[in-house]
Each structure stands twice: as C-alpha cells, then as structure tokens.
C-alpha cells in the first residue's frame with residue numbers, strides 16, 4: 001500500500017518565515033538592524049532575574065503565569081484576570097486564529113501587515129484576506145468594506161511593521177464599532193511602548209466586547225530570545241485562548257526576566273527616549289540626502305528608494321559596510337528597506353553608508 005500522507009488544507013500555502021540575518025560572509029564588525037531588536041539589550045533587573053532563575057531549572061514553570069500577569073497588570077493598570085501570556089505574541093496570534101478561524105472563515109490583514117497574521121490564518125485552515133492601505137497606512141473604511149459574514153478576525157498592527165505608521169484612537173474605535181458581530185479586532189501593539197501616551201488600545205478593550213490587544217517583550221524590553229508576549233481582552237475571549245494554550249508554554253527564565261522587565265519602568269522610559277532621539281536623527285539625515293520615509297512611531301525606519309533595483313543595490317552597499325537591514329519586498333514594498341534604529345554608533349554608520357550610496361549613479 002502506498003502511503004498518502006497529506007497536511008491539512010492551507011498548510012502548503014505558507015511560505016517559510018525568514019528571520020533577519022545576522023552574519024555577512026567576510027565582513028567584520030557587523031551590526032544587525034533587520035529584526036527591530038533593542039540595541040541596548042534587556043535592563044539590568046531583567047538580566048539579574050534571568051540569572052537567578054538558574055537555581056530552579058529542574059522544576060516545571062508556573063502554568064498560570066500569575067506573577068507575570070500581576071506585574072503587567074500593575075504597570076499598565078489592567079485586570080490581571082484578563083491577561084494571557086504566550087511564547088511571544090506570535091503564539092497569542094496563533095491561539096486567536098486556532099480558536100476563532102477555520103476552513104471557510106476569513107482573516108483580514110492589511111496590505112503591508114505583519115507576516116504572522118497570514119501564516120497563522122493559513123495554519124488554522126482559514127482564508128487570509130489582504131486589504132489595501134492608503135499611503136502605507138491602515139485604511140479603516142477599506143477594512144470595513146472588506147468584511148463579510150465570514151470575517152472572524154481583523155489584525156491591525158498599530159504602529160505597523162514594516163511601515164512604522166499608525167492610526168489614531170478615533171479611527172480604531174470606528175473600526176471596532178463598524179465590524180460585523182462575529183468579528184474580533186486584534187490590535188497588535190508590538191511597538192506601542194515606543195509611542196508616548198499610547199495605551200495600545202487598552203481602553204478600547206475595556207469598553208468593547210470585540211477587541212483584543214497583543215503585546216510583546218521582544219522589542220522595547222530587549223528579550224526576543226526568551227519568547228514572551230501577552231494578550232489582553234474580554235474575559236470570555238481570554239478563557240477561550242487559555243483552553244488552547246499549553247500549560248507550560250513559558251519557561252521559568254522567560255517568566256522571571258519578563259516580570260522584572262515590565263516592573264523596570266525607568267529602563268523602559270530610557271529605551272523609549274533613546275529610540276526617539278536616534279530615530280529622529282536618522283530620519284532627518286536620510287531625508288537630507290534624498291531618502292524619504294514616513295514619520296515612524298516604532299523602532300525602525302522604512303527608507304524609500306527610487307525603485308526596487310535601487311533598494312537591492314542599497315541593501316548590497318549597506319552589507320558591504322557591515323550593516324544588515326531588512327528587505328521588505330515580501331511585504332509588498334520592493335523599493336523600500338526597513339532599518340532598525342540602532343544605538344548612536346549604528347545610526348551614524350547607517351547615515352554615512354547611505355550617503356555614500358546616494359552619491360553613486362542611478
């Protein structure tokens with residue numbers, strides 16, 4: 001008998017996710033600016049908590065994440081009972097798709113939206129639906145127009161990756177209120193900590209039954225290696241997600257470091273200020289040499305070159321100078337490069353290398 005082993009429908013439509021690379025053949029002193037990591041790393045309190053957790057590696061981790069949820073709730077003034085923690089916010093996104101979307105259901109994401117929305121929708125057997133943006137910005141009316149009776153989830157990253165743009169609170173509320181009754185709005189706040197006075201949609205979650213917010217420790221907290229994210233939503237939704245969550249999805253070192261990190265508000269504020277300073281500096285330097293970008297609300301800049309060939313050539317030039325940035329053709333932006341805001345030295349190197357490149361012939 002010939003074996004006929006086939007995966008669930010949709011799985012083979014998933015393109016393998018490519019992380020930002022970290023090495024260049026033959027080039028030393030390489031700076032990785034391709035994954036929006038915090039150039040300052042985690043804070044000292046988080047590192048200390050991580051080290052201390054080595055004493056209890058033989059024990060299974062907490063399964064209810066009570067301490068981390070309490071710390072998050074305290075820092076953000078939220079209800080700890082409506083927080084769910086995941087192995088990265090990627091896992092929370094996957095839980096949402098697994099729990100709320102299946103074959104025949106539609107999952108909306110925006111034109112230049114984060115890749116995991118499409119991947120998780122397909123993994124759940126659902127149909128991803130891409131909605132056009134306007135000037136690289138989420139377009140609420142286009143999303144509402146794309147909703148059908150099959151729409152189950154709508155994913156918006158605000159600020160968005162890789163565009164760095166965001167929409168305001170009124171637009172978000174209009175989106176939540178305009179969705180069909182069976183659709184859940186997911187506000188991905190991976191970069192929310194970089195925006196001053198932005199609650200990432202927490203208020204919308206509090207006042208609506210159809211809004212969930214996701215957050216991560218991979219960006220401003222500098223803990224990408226540990227894989228910690230969380231979600232905040234209506235009690236009924238969080239209860240559903242907890243049923244699909246594995247009991248030990250987060251390791252003890254990850255829980256310990258994240259708990260310390262979210263309590264260390266001074267360090268978070270320091271990282272936010274450094275990012276804002278060097279982001280503004282880099283954007284101005286690029287604009288001065290003829291490389292435009294939209295005002296970014298995150299820890300990266302989407303630099304726009306004249307055409308895809310120029311973006312490729314610019315990427316190659318930056319690589320020759322030891323600078324790894326992110327090509328974003330897969331996000332429908334073939335003429336752009338996403339550049340993480342590094343520390344001062346990295347930003348100065350990027351500006352200098354870009355200036356060299358812009359002096360080369362078209």
Ligand SMILES: *Cc1c(COP(=O)(O)O)cnc(C)c1O
Nearest residue numbers: 088089090114161190216218229
């Ligand atoms: C980086 C990023 C995440 C975070 O993913 P983790 O799984 O928490 O590391 C989520 N959403 C967006 C838009 C991102 O850019």
